[in-house]
Amino acid sequence: MKKGKRTALLLLLLLIMLLLSACHGSQTRGSLKIPEQLDESKPIHLVFWAKNDTNKVQTAVYRQAIDDFQTLYPNVSIDLRLYADYSRIYQDVITNISTNTTPNICITYPDHIATYLTGNHVVLPLDELIADGKFGLGGSELRYDSPKAEEMVPEFMEECRINGTTYALPYMRSTEALYINQDFVEKLGYQVPDVLTWDFVWEVSEKAMEKNEDGTFKLNGQKVMIPFIYKSTDNMMISMLKQLNAPYSSEQGEVLIFNDTTRSLLETIYQHAKTRAFSTFAISSYPGNFLNAGQCVFALDSTAGATWMGSDAPMLDIHEEQVVPFTTAVRPIPQFQPENPLMISQGPSVCVFSKEDDQEVLASWLFAQYLVSDRVQLSYAETEGYLPVTLKAQNSEAYQEYVSRKGEDNNAHYAVKIEASELLRAYTSHTFTTPVFNGSASLRSAAGQLVENVTRSARRKEELSDAYFDRLYSEVSSLYRLDQIGINAQKEENSGSRELPAESRALLIVIPAVWILIIVFRICRLRKERQKNRKTKGIR
Amino acid sequence: MKKIVALVLVLMMAVCSAAALAEEEKVMTHEEYIAAELDTAVTLETYVQATQAWWDGKITVYAQSPDGAYFIYNMTCAEEDAAKLVPGTKIRVKGYKAEWAGEVELAEGATFEIIEGEPFIAEAEDVTAKLGTDELINCQNELVAFKGMTVEAYDETGAAFAYKNAENKTDDLYFKVSKDGATYDFCVEYYLCNESTDVYKAVENLKVGDVIDLEGFLYWYNGANPHITKVTPAQ
Structure with a gap:
């Protein structure tokens, strides 16, 4: 015994x-044991991937942020790698996940993070760090003035949560805006309302298509006129569906976009593409270029592109002699229910990648957090029609002064730019985002592809029919492998194989x-x- | 009698269908292509002169025939087929004519097949005298040459060129050159000539005031914006 x-x-x-x-x-990559302090006895090297909108001032803001941070934490050095577009960052991260060579910190979108999360412990969950008394938001051991958790804009923080876990901090936010040639609208006999309906935009656009006998357009006397151009057709379809409370996807990733409302919307778009009153960036080029050349009435683009919009815009992509002077009005995107406007919230977030060395991860988090400090937020927001992601920055004296100087000049205080960022500030509670899951980025692209294909078909004089839509849905679904997204979502739902919280x-x-x-x-x-x-x- | 009528009808339908098919399949000359309205279906036979880097099932092709040139944007292409599109290769392309920021092109999604034929490599046509004139657009997309051009400061910093992505040198290069008092925007398209190519390195070494000869494809972006493939000191 x-x-x-x-x-x-x-x-x-x-x-x-x-x-x-x-x-x-069981401390593996992905679970950080927050160190008591940052070890300053050894050098820590970090890699930071970001996007710069080909805007030199933005590059300078990043550089300054790195310099300032390195001064505060002298043993930390940061290498900046800049990309011209987010999709390239996404592709490179995916490639580097397999070789364990992801950067430490990365500017990205939540849609992309959802895909990164399919790798094991790739992206660091941030909730514990955010709440940490020493190194968390507004923490006691920080060497800079960081916002407290309650000073982050709640809507923007929520966008960074995936399945109940925070995987990123918002970095900058924008929405879409309608940049309007007000003179043209008035010349056509209308006034620009505070919130435009889709019907209004279609009606004015069709009226703008009237021609003189010599083939020039009555409105501008030119041979070219595309009254309504949408830059991001992904957003166009997503926003229209959202405004009509129509299905797009479930939270789990079930694809619901191929429905009757979608078809009805595409039929309307087709009608106006057929008359050439509507076109897209992919088909015709940048909306701002047509707007500035007096060849467009409604240019729909991001508020983060406001510096290219209007005849006094500081950034110009056409020859100066092509610019036609006009008054620019900035409004929310068109609505189906103007009394309850809805618009997308977009813009970059910043995530931290897991690494073996806790000190390296802590330093990465400190830098990520530094990016939401007032100094960086205010500098970067002023480069475009971006809105700072913290209430602390938005309410700061410096930001209030910046906004109050709207229109003083056509550079730092360019009126259209400040109006665009103020648009998002006024409508923050009216913004939405789409569900984030592995494959949500593909579904977004598919939404835009539907608009692009129908617009092209209208221009090519193809007719719409049941067979057309069957073929369109099938082709787009196949192109973006949406059937796979559906299957994965179903499998996860059936098997309950989604990753459980640590406590569970x-x-x-x-x-x-x-x-x-x-x-x-x-x-x-x-x-x-x-x-x-x-x-x-x-x-x- | 009924049988005869039916037979005639069937024959007529067959003839009409064949004619329609033939119309759709008809290979256009460059002149016919230029005359065609935007967004119409076109079929061309032409020769590959250069390609941009293949990516995600697509490849952009600079093509030219003895009678004119074409820019084929994001043509559908399997990765293994991309390697076959060497300069001189004859291809039949089906797609739609489109225009993007002034560039007349075959729209994204054109399809192609490689066909038998003697290879054709275009020689660069000197269009220096056509710069700034309405004639230049007649050479759109062709391999062209510019002689004796002077490098101008790209921006207020006085630099001779600018990277689209200044930090990593892995994107397009922009620079300005002048002739007879007029200045023009040129570009080294990264997906056509990346940082390992001679032309990329040559542009990185340009100095304001250098006088150079250039070759490239006459791309259009809100005006002439050649994609330069060769830079040498002026002869």
Whole structure:
């Protein structure tokens, strides 16, 4: 018996050790044990990937942020790698995940993070860090003035949560705006309302297509006129569906976009593409270029592109002699229910990648957090029609002064730029984002592809029919592998294989372990009783 | 009688269908292509002169025939087929004519097949005298040459060129050159000539005031914006 008792005790000890190590010692990539302090005795090298909109001032802001941060934390050095577009960053991160060579910090979109998360422990969950008293938002050990958690704009923070976990900090936010040649609208006999409806935009656009006998357009006397141009047709379809409360996708990633409302919207777009009153960036080029040349009435583009919009715009992509002077009005995107306007919230976020070295991860987090400090937020927001992501920055004296100087000049205080960023500020509670899941980026692209294809078909005089839509839906679904997204979502829903929170995983380990312990004790006890009975009965 | 009428009808339908098919398949001359309205279906036979880097099932082709040139944007192409599109290769391309910021092109999604034929490599036509004139657009997309051009400061910093992506040198290069008092925007398109090419390095070494000869494809972006493939000191 003594031997059996010892074995049981040993087993018990081993189980307890296993449990302890499971709960506290399983520190792999993806779970950070927040260090007590940043180790300044050794150099820490970080790599930061960002996008710069080909805007030199933005590059300068990043450079300055890095310099300032390195001054605050002298043992940390940061290499900046700039990309011209987000899709390239996305592709490179995907490539580098397999080789374990992701950057430390990366400017990205939540849609992209959802795909990165399919790799094991690739992106660092931030909730624990955000809440940390020393190094979290507004933490006591920070060497800079960071916003507190409650000073982040809640809508923008929410966009960075995937399945209940925060995987990024918002960096900058923008929405889309309608940049309007107000003179043209008035010349056509209309006034620009505060919020435009889709019907209004279509009606004015069709009226703008009237021509003189010589083939020039009555409105501008030129041979070219595209009254309504949309830059991001992904957003166009997504926003229209959202405004009509029509299906797009489920939260889990079920693809719902191929529905009757979508078809009805595409039929309307087709009508106006057929008359050439509507076109897209992919088909015709930048809306701002046509707007500035007096060849467009409604140019729909990001508020982050406001410096290219209007005849006094500081950035110009056409020859100066082509620019036609006009008054630019900035309004929210067209609406189906103007009393309850809805518009997309977009813009870059910043995520931190998991690494073996906790000190490296902590330094990465400190830099990511530095990017939402007032100094960086204010500098970067002023480069375009961006809105700072913290209430702290938005309410700061410096930002208020910047906004109040709207129109003082056509550079730093260019009126259209400031109006565009103020548009998002006024409508922050009217913004939305689409569900984020592995494949959501593809679904976004598919939404835009539907608009592009229908617009092209209208221009090519193809007719719409049931067969046309069957073919369109099938082609777009196949092009973006949407059937795979649907299957994955279904599998996850059926099998419940989505990753569980850490607490749930710990419970799943503890409960069977406790049961094992109970059974071991019960067996020991039974054996003890049996031996006792044998002794009592005199059986050897 | 009924049978005869039916037979005649069937024959007429067959003839009409064949004619329609033939119309759709008809290979256009460059003149017919230029005359065609935008957004019409076109079929061309031409010769590859250069390609941009293949990416995600697409490849952009600079093509030219003895009678004119074409820019084929994001043509559908499997990766293994991209390697076959060497300069001189004859291809039949089906797609739609389009225009993007002034560039007349075959729209994204054109399809192609490689066909038998003697290779054709275009020689660069000197269009220096046509710069700034309405005639230049008649050479759109062709391999062209500019002689004796002077490098101008690209911006207020006085630099001779600018990277689209200044930090990593992995994007387009922009520079300005002048002739007879007029200045023009030129470009080294990264996906056509990346940082390992001679032309990319040559532009990186330009100095304001250098006088150079250039060759490239006469691309259009809100005006002439040649994609330069060769830079040498002026002869």
